[in-house]
Amino acid sequence: xxxxxxxxxxxxxxxxxxxxxxxxxxxxxxxxxxxxxxxxxxxxxxxxxxxxxxxxxxxxxxxxxxxxxxxxxxxxxxxxxxxxxxxxxxxxxxxxxxxxxxxxxxxxxxxxxxxxxxxxxxxxxxxxxxxxxxxxxxxxxxxxxxxxxxxxxxxxxxxxxxxxxxxxxxxxxxxxxxxxxxxxxxxxxxxxxxxxxxxxxxxxxxxxxxxxxxxxxxxxxxxxxxxxxxxxxxxxxxxxxxxxxxxxxxxxxxxxxxxxxxxxxxxxxxxxxxxxxxxxxxxxxxxxxxxxxxxxxxxxxxxxxxxxxxxxxxxxxxxxxxxxxxxxxxxxxxxxxxxxxxxxxxxxxxxxxxxxxxxxxxxxxxxxxxxxxxxxxxxxxxxxxxxxxxxxxxxxxxxxxxxxxxxxxxxx
Amino acid sequence: xxxxxxxxxxxxxxxxxxxxxxxxxxxxxxxxxxxxxxxxxxxxxxxxxxxxxxxxxxxxxxxxxxxxxxxxxxxxxxxxxxxxxxxxxxxxxxxxxxxxxxxxxxxxxxxxxxxxxxxxxxxxxxxxxxxxxxxxxxxxxxxxxxxxxxxxxxxxxxxxxxxxxxxxxxxxxxxxxxxxxxxxxxxxxxxxxxxxxxxxxxxxxxxxxxxxxxxxxxxxxxxxxxxxxxxxxxxxxxxxxxxxxxxxx
Numbered sequence: 001x002x003x004x005x006x007x008x009x010x011x012x013x014x015x016x017x018x019x020x021x022x023x024x025x026x027x028x029x030x031x032x033x034x035x036x037x038x039x040x041x042x043x044x045x046x047x048x049x050x051x052x053x054x055x056x057x058x059x060x061x062x063x064x065x066x067x068x069x070x071x072x073x074x075x076x077x078x079x080x081x082x083x084x085x086x087x088x089x090x091x092x093x094x095x096x097x098x099x100x101x102x103x104x105x106x107x108x109x110x111x112x113x114x115x116x117x118x119x120x121x122x123x124x125x126x127x128x129x130x131x132x133x134x135x136x137x138x139x140x141x142x143x144x145x146x147x148x149x150x151x152x153x154x155x156x157x158x159x160x161x162x163x164x165x166x167x168x169x170x171x172x173x174x175x176x177x178x179x180x181x182x183x184x185x186x187x188x189x190x191x192x193x194x195x196x197x198x199x200x201x202x203x204x205x206x207x208x209x210x211x212x213x214x215x216x217x218x219x220x221x222x223x224x225x226x227x228x229x230x231x232x233x234x235x236x237x238x239x240x241x242x243x244x245x246x247x248x249x250x251x252x253x254x255x256x257x258x259x260x261x262x263x264x265x266x267x268x269x270x271x272x273x274x275x276x277x278x279x280x281x282x283x284x285x286x287x288x289x290x291x292x293x294x295x296x297x298x299x300x301x302x303x304x305x306x307x308x309x310x311x312x313x314x315x316x317x318x319x320x321x322x323x324x325x326x327x328x329x330x331x332x333x334x335x336x337x338x339x340x341x342x343x344x345x346x347x348x349x350x351x352x353x354x355x356x357x358x359x360x361x362x363x364x365x366x367x368x369x370x371x372x373x374x375x376x377x378x379x380x381x382x383x384x385x386x387x388x389x390x391x392x393x394x395x396x397x398x399x400x401x402x403x404x405x406x407x408x409x410x411x412x
Numbered sequence: 413x414x415x416x417x418x419x420x421x422x423x424x425x426x427x428x429x430x431x432x433x434x435x436x437x438x439x440x441x442x443x444x445x446x447x448x449x450x451x452x453x454x455x456x457x458x459x460x461x462x463x464x465x466x467x468x469x470x471x472x473x474x475x476x477x478x479x480x481x482x483x484x485x486x487x488x489x490x491x492x493x494x495x496x497x498x499x500x501x502x503x504x505x506x507x508x509x510x511x512x513x514x515x516x517x518x519x520x521x522x523x524x525x526x527x528x529x530x531x532x533x534x535x536x537x538x539x540x541x542x543x544x545x546x547x548x549x550x551x552x553x554x555x556x557x558x559x560x561x562x563x564x565x566x567x568x569x570x571x572x573x574x575x576x577x578x579x580x581x582x583x584x585x586x587x588x589x590x591x592x593x594x595x596x597x598x599x600x601x602x603x604x605x606x607x608x609x610x611x612x613x614x615x616x617x618x619x620x621x622x623x624x625x626x627x628x629x630x631x632x633x634x635x636x637x638x639x640x641x642x643x644x645x646x647x648x649x650x651x652x653x654x655x656x657x658x659x660x661x
Contacts, residue, residue, distance in 0.1 A: 015419055073573045086489070110613075126470070309428070314582050320554060358503070360463070360502075361500045361501075362500050362502045364463065364500075365496070365499070365500040365502070366484065366502075366510075366514075367461075367484035367485045368460050368461070368462075368484045368485075368487075368488055368493075368494055368496075369510075369514035369517070369518075369570060369574065370485050370487055370488035370489050370514050370517040370518040370521060370574065371513055372485050373485065374516065375517070376485075379505055379510070379513065380502070380506070382505075383502055383503060383504030383505035383553070384503075384504055386504040387503070387504055387506070392449060
């Protein structure tokens, strides 16, 4: 066994031990009050293998782009397209990164999540197998990356635990599209963890689409450290799965660091969607925005837990948090919980949360112009949600969100 | 075109219209004038199919059909158009897309070919020029952050684009200064035709200089209490509505 193998073995063992001592989170825990995943304790879960038929990928980003494809969490080189990068830079699968001394995975993997230890990320660590690694330094040109996760599951209960590491240093810029797509009705559990370090004037734009299959459980944890004069942006669209919990923790770890977090969630039937965000301002003049909007139909339930913490050293911090939900049926429910925790004196923080029906006046106005009810509703929902999308540069993902949205609205 | 017979309407359990009769023929312009609270806006909303207006008795025939059985979009499809007193702001929906969707919905309803994007832009340009509507306004969200005048001009633009057969103008002149009134008035005037009818609901007669009515009705306490020609409008300008309010009480 090589030293790296031994190190990884140790890391996974710690994950196994830590998870065994606490188990899956319970609704008694404040952070999990509205999202119950105890059903995952029913039956046995096996690590997923490759399905027999793998559908061909539909890539979204065109032009010069690095593509990595994963199927049931397993790296699938046949569909991936890697590019040659200058020395000491790497974008590729985790297993290869582990072999490369210059990528130095072991200095970083596990260290970010360790500060925010959660049983669900311990479970991920215990099962580390595949994932992607992006490590860039001093690359001034923006790099486009698209990650496609084709999640099929299989007969019986399977899970997989993608583990990804992103390290951008010294004015590197990445536009990263990460998609989960699943068309099957299989029961599977996708527990993905991203560790992200963006530092020294670097910039990461992360676009995520969470569209797992009808009976899937999707839990994602993205733990980010943003350094001096660096920017982390996240725009996520959640529309698939039986239950989705999308958790983002951003540490603003440098002067002038900033985070812009946006999310759109669409849920119908008996889907449950949970967006949980913590932004921790640790340094002066750090800036953060959270803008999450969603539409809930059928008997869907939604959760938004948005937290801003401003530490005592973070004078000049500026944080804003907004969550708005439109309920398209009487049975749909939303739990929205904003929280500000401020220990510094000179800060600007704001929050606003609303939940309501579609504007009846606007609906009548559209209908009075000849637009049929169903179309009028869809126009209003799209108009309501577009505020989030317009807040982000979408040139890399033209049509992606619109396509998903149109399909969703037609199905409601 | 439009025939209203003994119309009684309740809103929140309160009787607002109390036996209104009206006969409007193709190509005619009728004005409905009256004091505040007489039921003018209620009439416009009942005609356009807004929720919350309960017709307790009476009937409305539009082109020979029972209007009250139709959804708002069906009424629009059949050529009925209400210019709102308070046009609704719709954030996130661009004015241009809204116009195109509306125009194509109505064309589809009539079994006509839909506009393609280029044709529609040309078609709209014609109308916007006359109404001083800039491209910037069309890019913005529907009525969002529009001034009072811009909102009313936008209503007239929609009217021009949707080519209705019956136009109901609900206090379209309210909140307009003289210059804005002229633009809106001339815009409406340009839409007059031999087959298109207008029901102009207004408190003040000033808009009637641009669209001269064949008949003027005074609405007070939920019914038409007097009908005359255009002279009646000028008379009302001098005397006001006090006479009718006392009568009604």
